[in-house]
Amino acid sequence: MAASVETMPDAPKTMRDIHAPVHASVAGVTRIFPAVGEQPPVHALGPLDLDLVKGEFFAVVGPSGCGKSTLLEVLAGLSAPTEGSVTFEGQPVSGQVPDGVGVVFQEDASFPWLTVWDNVAFGLRRAGFDASEITRRVDYAVGFMGLADFAQAYPAQLSGGMRQRVCIARTLVLQPRLILLDEPFGALDQQTRLLMGDELLRLWRETGATVLLITHALDEAAMLSDRVGAMSARPGRFIELVETGWPRERDSRIVSEDSFGRLTGHLWSLLREESMKASGHQMGRQK
Amino acid sequence: MSAVALDKPANATLRRWTDFFLLIAGLVVVWYLLHLWAGEVALTSPYETVAKLIDLLGQAWFWPHVGETLLALFYSLLIASIGGLGLGTLLGIHRLSGQVAEPILVALYALPKITLYPLILLIFGLGLSAKVAFGAIHGIIPVTIFALNAVRNIKPVYLKTARVMRLTPLQAMRTVWVPAALPEIVSGQRIGFALTLLGVLLGEMFASQQGLGFLIINAIGLNDVPVIMALALLLALFAVAVSSALLALDRKLHQRS
Amino acid sequence: MSKVGWIRLAIVLGSVGLLEILCQSGVIRPLTMIPPSRMAVELWKLGASGKLAPPVTKTLGNVAAAFILSVVFGFIAGLLIHALPRFRRALDPLLASYYAVPFFVFYPVLIVIFGMSDLPIIIIGFLFGVVAMIINTLNGLDRVPTVLLKVGRMNRMSALQTAALIKLPSAAPYLFTGVKLAVAYSFIGVIASEFILSGSGIGYDIAYAYNNFDNRTMYALMLFILTTVTALNMALYIWEQRMLKRRQGGR
Ligand SMILES: Nc1ncnc2c1ncn2[C@@H]1O[C@H](COP(=O)(O)OP(=O)(O)OP(=O)(O)O)[C@@H](O)[C@H]1O
Ligand SMILES: [Mg+2]
Numbered sequence: 001m002a003a004s005v006e007t008m009p010d011a012p013k014t015m016r017d018i019h020a021p022v023h024a025s026v027a028g029v030t031r032i033f034p035a036v037g038e039q040p041p042v043h044a045l046g047p048l049d050l051d052l053v054k055g056e057f058f059a060v061v062g063p064s065g066c067g068k069s070t071l072l073e074v075l076a077g078l079s080a081p082t083e084g085s086v087t088f089e090g091q092p093v094s095g096q097v098p099d100g101v102g103v104v105f106q107e108d109a110s111f112p113w114l115t116v117w118d119n120v121a122f123g124l125r126r127a128g129f130d131a132s133e134i135t136r137r138v139d140y141a142v143g144f145m146g147l148a149d150f151a152q153a154y155p156a157q158l159s160g161g162m163r164q165r166v167c168i169a170r171t172l173v174l175q176p177r178l179i180l181l182d183e184p185f186g187a188l189d190q191q192t193r194l195l196m197g198d199e200l201l202r203l204w205r206e207t208g209a210t211v212l213l214i215t216h217a218l219d220e221a222a223m224l225s226d227r228v229g230a231m232s233a234r235p236g237r238f239i240e241l242v243e244t245g246w247p248r249e250r251d252s253r254i255v256s257e258d259s260f261g262r263l264t265g266h267l268w269s270l271l272r273e274e275s276m277k278a279s280g281h282q283m284g285r286q287k
Numbered sequence: 288m289s290a291v292a293l294d295k296p297a298n299a300t301l302r303r304w305t306d307f308f309l310l311i312a313g314l315v316v317v318w319y320l321l322h323l324w325a326g327e328v329a330l331t332s333p334y335e336t337v338a339k340l341i342d343l344l345g346q347a348w349f350w351p352h353v354g355e356t357l358l359a360l361f362y363s364l365l366i367a368s369i370g371g372l373g374l375g376t377l378l379g380i381h382r383l384s385g386q387v388a389e390p391i392l393v394a395l396y397a398l399p400k401i402t403l404y405p406l407i408l409l410i411f412g413l414g415l416s417a418k419v420a421f422g423a424i425h426g427i428i429p430v431t432i433f434a435l436n437a438v439r440n441i442k443p444v445y446l447k448t449a450r451v452m453r454l455t456p457l458q459a460m461r462t463v464w465v466p467a468a469l470p471e472i473v474s475g476q477r478i479g480f481a482l483t484l485l486g487v488l489l490g491e492m493f494a495s496q497q498g499l500g501f502l503i504i505n506a507i508g509l510n511d512v513p514v515i516m517a518l519a520l521l522l523a524l525f526a527v528a529v530s531s532a533l534l535a536l537d538r539k540l541h542q543r544s
Numbered sequence: 545m546s547k548v549g550w551i552r553l554a555i556v557l558g559s560v561g562l563l564e565i566l567c568q569s570g571v572i573r574p575l576t577m578i579p580p581s582r583m584a585v586e587l588w589k590l591g592a593s594g595k596l597a598p599p600v601t602k603t604l605g606n607v608a609a610a611f612i613l614s615v616v617f618g619f620i621a622g623l624l625i626h627a628l629p630r631f632r633r634a635l636d637p638l639l640a641s642y643y644a645v646p647f648f649v650f651y652p653v654l655i656v657i658f659g660m661s662d663l664p665i666i667i668i669g670f671l672f673g674v675v676a677m678i679i680n681t682l683n684g685l686d687r688v689p690t691v692l693l694k695v696g697r698m699n700r701m702s703a704l705q706t707a708a709l710i711k712l713p714s715a716a717p718y719l720f721t722g723v724k725l726a727v728a729y730s731f732i733g734v735i736a737s738e739f740i741l742s743g744s745g746i747g748y749d750i751a752y753a754y755n756n757f758d759n760r761t762m763y764a765l766m767l768f769i770l771t772t773v774t775a776l777n778m779a780l781y782i783w784e785q786r787m788l789k790r791r792q793g794g795r
Binding site (some may be wrong): 076099101102103105109111112113114122123127154156170171 | 689691692694695697698699700701705709710713714716790791792
């Protein structure tokens with residue numbers, strides 16, 4: 001699966017099938033958190049539009065607090081937008097998480113009272129799979145995530161990164177058609193991140209799922225995705241949707257490509273001002 | 288949208304109070320229905336209870352009893368809250384003593400301390416000191432347990448931060464330890480107050496010739512239901528008023544953290 | 545046993561030993577307290593004479609009934625109250641001050657209503673225990689991390705499934721605290737009622753012995769209550785620690 005990097009120059013500029021049907025979309029979405037006590041209402045997101053094309057890998061980058069997690073929750077049906085509409089596979093999303101959507105949350109969401117194995121099996125049991133299928137999928141996922149030695153351990157005995165892998169496995173075994181990941185590799189070291197990125201790419205290719213990945217690492221966004229949405233400071237809006245042009249067959253070795261450096265550089269130039277705004281810096285000095 | 292959001296806080300406060308009074312009204316209705324069901328002799332009606340209470344409050348002989356109870360409560364609270372706070376803080380700072388003491392404290396907390404009343408009487412005799420002792424042993428243990436946990440559970444990273452910033456022990460105490468532990472400590476004081484009051488009343492019931500507890504046990508002996516009900520109402524009103532104030536403080540502190 | 549456990553044991557034994565010495569040497573007068581060893585002997589004699597069994601069965605039976613009612617009703621009530629945040633906010637100050645009101649003052653009222661049976665005592669024990677369970681159920685439900693509830697929604701679980709598979713296990717440590725307190729408060733309620741009016745049970749026997757200057761019986765019975773409650777509490781504590789251990793790991 002690594003063979004593709006050498007063939008890059010001949011590959012078409014973009015491998016994303018722009019004629020594929022829209023899989024999920026948000027239109028005119030805003031999210032305003034109501035006032036609490038003395039704290040005035042917070043306009044966290046939008047107005048914002050996004051069409052996710054079936055089978056694409058979409059990354060979202062943006063300064064801290066710009067509304068990335070909020071966007072994910074709205075898209076997943078976990079919270080209702082203040083204005084605008086969300087659809088998944090042609091059906092409006094409201095109030096409920098639609099079947100076929102999987103979410104990996106930013107916080108640790110492993111159940112402390114279940115073993116790693118039972119955590120991963122949780123969703124499958126709810127969905128009523130039969131025991132042999134559950135065993136097959138869970139064993140595979142636990143091995144795939146490098147947790148085989150810890151299958152019978154409790155989350156408290158794992159590191160933060162390992163717990164996050166438990167949550168990723170728990171979502172992936174359900175084979176969702178739309179996978180929403182909120183900084184899933186945040187607690188991992190750079191090398192493991194790259195490898196996990198490769199695994200995520202392989203999984204994405206094999207399952208044909210649509211992926212939306214929120215990340216704070218620009219290189220990760222540039223490396224993994226077909227398109228990167230760069231968000232403004234709060235209230236978050238897309239300032240640019242950047243096509244990466246990578247072939248579908250790709251892996252972490254593209255970080256040595258020239259175009260990779262250009263891509264990351266471009267993303268940073270887009271986000272630099274926004275990040276400064278978000279962290280309250282004065283701008284203009286570099287103009 | 289923003290207009291709705293803006294006038295929300297005022298509405299929320301108003302609504303909270305309305306809800307509270309609705310609840311109280313509901314309880315009074317339940318009380319009245321119970322009164323109708325159980326009959327006049329068994330359970331005085333809300334109206335008559337209030338009338339009886341007002342009557343009692345108008346009697347000159349009644350007030351010394353109230354004063355006596357308040358005095359005993361004051362001393363017991365002093366011992367329970369300050370003693371418990373000091374003890375709990377020490378046990379929280381010194382990790383080993385905390386580990387040794389906690390299960391013992393929990394076991395003491397669970398003991399029905401009322402069993403010990405003959406012992407307290409034999410030690411202190413009838414009177415104020417027995418009541419205070421009874422109140423204090425009820426209150427001091429929860430205060431200690433909460434203070435212990437409050438101090439012990441301060442996140443180590445806060446303490447490290449204080450060290451990195453090179454705060455003096457006093458500065459660290461004032462700016463890190465106290466604010467970090469305060470919410471839990473207030474929760475402990477709140478529970479400590481309720482149990483101290485309970486303890487004082489128990490003490491008065493068995494170990495005193497004065498105070499509201501004594502009036503209650505007297506009324507129980509005479510089977511004077513209106514007086515029992517009126518005194519219970521008075522105590523409930525007092526307890527709810529003080530607890531609500533402490534609860535509001537508790538909430539405010541916990542919200543922040 | 546761990547080092548901490550040994551120190552704890554030494555402290556407890558040391559305190560009992562000190563008390564023994566103080567009593568034996570006459571620093572504490574025998575009219576105030578008899579030595580712990582004598583209490584044990586008296587308790588043994590009382591047990592052998594068959595005078596212990598009837599009040600013990602009576603009291604423990606009432607406590608058990610009050611405890612079971614408290615835990616079951618307290619948990620269900622906690623779930624319901626938690627589902628009604630407005631009601632709960634209004635109720636909170638009442639729950640917070642609940643334990644300051646000595647509910648056993650209503651014992652005579654209950655006797656008038658229910659007659660001179662065990663029922664009034666069980667009701668008082670229940671009134672004492674149930675609120676500890678409600679408060680701790682609410683506490684536990686409050687602390688269920690929202691992200692775990694989101695996982696439930698992602699798996700499209702029903703309210704009942706969420707309660708049984710996420711809320712209950714997540715709140716379990718707090719529920720355990722509630723159970724422990726329900727035991728303690730059921731004891732307090734039952735024994736206090738027995739002191740006040742009832743004609744039987746351990747509380748009544750202690751008060752009776754006290755009034756008749758029968759220090760030996762009194763202390764034997766007190767020893768019995770204290771050791772029983774402590775043993776029960778220790779058993780629950782050990783069980784709880786075992787359950788929490790794997791969940792908290794080394795942290
Ligand atoms: N429950 C809430 N109530 C009020 N405001 C909220 C709430 N959740 C989020 N916000 C606000 O919405 C804004 C966006 O939050 P969000 O969590 O989406 O940011 P984010 O882009 O995911 O940040 P990060 O990269 O740090 O995770 C923030 O400014 C935050 O203050
Ligand atoms: Mg986020």
